[in-house]
Every structure is written in structure tokens, then in C-alpha cells.
Amino acid sequence: KNEVEQSPQNLTAQEGEFITINCSYSVGISALHWLQQHPGGGIVSLFMLSSGKKKHGRLIATINIQEKHSSLHITASHPRDSAVYICAVRPGNQFYFGTGTSLTVIP
Amino acid sequence: EPEVTQTPSHQVTQMGQEVILRCVPISNHLYFYWYRQILGQKVEFLVSFYNNEISEKSEIFDDQFSVERPDGSNFTLKIRSTKLEDSAMYFCASGGPNQPQHFGDGTRLSIL
Numbered sequence: 048k049n050e051v052e053q054s055p056q057n058l059t060a061q062e063g064e065f066i067t068i069n070c071s072y073s074v075g076i077s078a079l080h081w082l083q084q085h086p087g088g089g090i091v092s093l094f095m096l097s098s099g100k101k102k103h104g105r106l107i108a109t110i111n112i113q114e115k116h117s118s119l120h121i122t123a124s125h126p127r128d129s130a131v132y133i134c135a136v137r138p139g140n141q142f143y144f145g146t147g148t149s150l151t152v153i154p
Numbered sequence: 155e156p157e158v159t160q161t162p163s164h165q166v167t168q169m170g171q172e173v174i175l176r177c178v179p180i181s182n183h184l185y186f187y188w189y190r191q192i193l194g195q196k197v198e199f200l201v202s203f204y205n206n207e208i209s210e211k212s213e214i215f216d217d218q219f220s221v222e223r224p225d226g227s228n229f230t231l232k233i234r235s236t237k238l239e240d241s242a243m244y245f246c247a248s249g250g251p252n253q254p255q256h257f258g259d260g261t262r263l264s265i266l
Binding site: 078080082084088089090091092093094095133135139140141142143144145146147 | 189191195196197198199202204209210212243245247252253254255256259260262
């Protein structure tokens with residue numbers, strides 16, 4: 048069973064495009080994380096949120112707890128944004144991860 | 155900026171042997187985690203550790219696995235009697251309460 052579903056699985060965009068990655072989950076959570084995994088494998092935490100909206104530079108993350116849904120937006124996308132974006136949810140001290148969205152931004 | 159460091163970056167071990175993966179979390183962090191990612195698959199939670207004890211573990215984290223904080227700075231994952239299917243990238247992470255986690259660069263474990 049998949050507690051976390053992400054869409055799309057793969058996404059190709061032209062530089063400058065606005066990008067949205069979606070995450071739906073089926074369990075009650077205390078927090079949701081958005082992570083970025085670089086081609087070399089390293090993982091960077093982008094956001095941790097439990098309600099509302101957060102913004103960092105060109106990245107915006109939103110969450111709707113009632114609908115069990117979160118979105119990650121990238122404005123003015125750039126080739127350096129190319130990576131796998133992973134949604135992870137935290138019920139208690141356990142973590143469930145999505146399979147990731149592979150984003151390629153073409154110059 | 156402080157980093158989580160993991161050693162070794164790549165470990166090759168014969169099936170049946172024991173391995174110890176090492177992590178140095180960020181010094182003022184209180185929560186520590188191990189994850190694994192089998193090649194081509196999603197990241198999987200193994201265990202969380204707080205206040206010198208396991209606070210949560212997944213179904214994957216069976217008796218073959220153990221964690222330890224031997225000296226107040228290192229955080230280790232021990233895998234006994236390794237199997238071929240233990241081959242994966244293992245990530246350590248640390249964090250404060252209600253804060254994002256900081257990940258190490260991972261240890262690639264190859265079981266032959």
C-alpha cells in the first residue's frame with residue numbers, strides 16, 4: 048500500500064515555466080516534508096510544514112490538511128532545479144515517502 | 155554551515171558479514187534517523203532515535219539491524235549477517251524538534 052502518492056512521476060519543463068508537483072497522503076500526519084534529491088543522490092530538505100503555506104526563494108509549498116494534499120511550486124524554473132522532488136509524511140515518529148517526481152528543466 | 159557526515163561513502167562486503175555504517179550528526183541536534191534507498195526505489199524509513207533510545211522503527215528494522223550512539227557524537231547503524239537485498243544507499247539524518255532534517259550524503263552499501 049502507498050501511504051503517499053505523488054504526481055506527476057516525471058516532468059519536463061522549459062526554463063522559466065511555473066511548475067507544480069502534487070502529493071496526496073492517506074494517513075493522519077503531524078508534518079509533511081518536501082525533499083530534493085540531486086542526481087548524485089544527496090538529499091536536501093526544502094520544507095517542513097503542518098499547515099498553510101511556506102515560501103523560500105522561488106519555491107512555495109502548500110498543504111491542505113483536510114484534503115490530505117500538498118503542492119510544491121517552482122516559479123521561474125531553471126535547469127539547476129532539475130532533480131527528484133520527494134514528499135514525505137510523518138505520522139508520529141514514523142516517515143512515509145513518495146516515489147518522487149523527476150523534474151528536468153530544459154534551457 | 156554544519157553538516158551531517160557519513161562514512162564510508164561506499165562499503166563493499168561479503169554476504170553474511172556484519173557492517174557498521176557511521177554518521178556524525180549536527181552537534182546540537184537531538185533526533186537522529188536512518189533511511190535506506192534501494193537503487194531505483196523510494197526512500198524508506200528505518201529508525202528514529204532520541205534521548206539515547208529508539209523512538210520509532212519500521213517493519214524493515216528487524217533483529218538484523220541495530221543503532222547505537224556510542225560516544226555522544228557518532229550514530230551508527232549495524233547490520234548483522236548481511237544479505238544481498240541489503241544492498242542500498244543508507245542515509246543518516248538529524249534534526250531538532252519540529253525542524254527539517256539535515257541529511258548526510260549517504261553510504262552506498264554493496265553486498266557481494
